[in-house]
Amino acid sequence: MSQLExxxxxxxxxxxxxxxRLVHAFYGRARRDPLLGLIFEAHVTDWDAHFVQMIDxxxxxxxxxxxxxxxxxxxxxxxxxxxxxxxxxxxxxxRQTTSxxxxxxxxxxxxxxxxxxxxRLWQRYQLERYxxxxxxxxxxx
Numbered sequence: 001m002s003q004l005e006x007x008x009x010x011x012x013x014x015x016x017x018x019x020x021r022l023v024h025a026f027y028g029r030a031r032r033d034p035l036l037g038l039i040f041e042a043h044v045t046d047w048d049a050h051f052v053q054m055i056d057x058x059x060x061x062x063x064x065x066x067x068x069x070x071x072x073x074x075x076x077x078x079x080x081x082x083x084x085x086x087x088x089x090x091x092x093x094x095r096q097t098t099s100x101x102x103x104x105x106x107x108x109x110x111x112x113x114x115x116x117x118x119x120r121l122w123q124r125y126q127l128e129r130y131x132x133x134x135x136x137x138x139x140x141x
Contacts, residue, residue: 011065088138
């Protein structure tokens with residue numbers, strides 16, 4: 001088997017249907033999680049609209065489409081009481097979901113992007129919320 005390389009965004013990486021399945025399956029898992037579920041349910045008021053926005057986001061990141069309109073950073077920084085554990089749970093559930101997609105190239109690229117995105121969001125959250133504290137890094141596992 002050849003070594004996987006990071007190739008995103010690439011329209012040949014996956015289909016829109018795969019992105020839709022990824023988003024719906026991941027958020028189904030996240031909503032059932034005892035910690036993440038409470039946060040999502042408290043802050044997402046229209047799940048249909050959220051799914052459309054997340055599909056557009058991941059389509060942009062993975063396939064290079066330009067439908068996504070939004071600014072995720074300020075929305076995440078505004079959330080109260082986030083922790084490294086929550087971000088790591090998000091990443092673990094995301095990786096579980098991509099591992100079931102049956103597309104190793106999609107899995108590799110989506111997992112790489114998710115770790116990068118999660119790390120950036122967590123770093124920015126810490127800088128905004130706790131500027132005098134030492135930064136806590138996310139685990140890659």
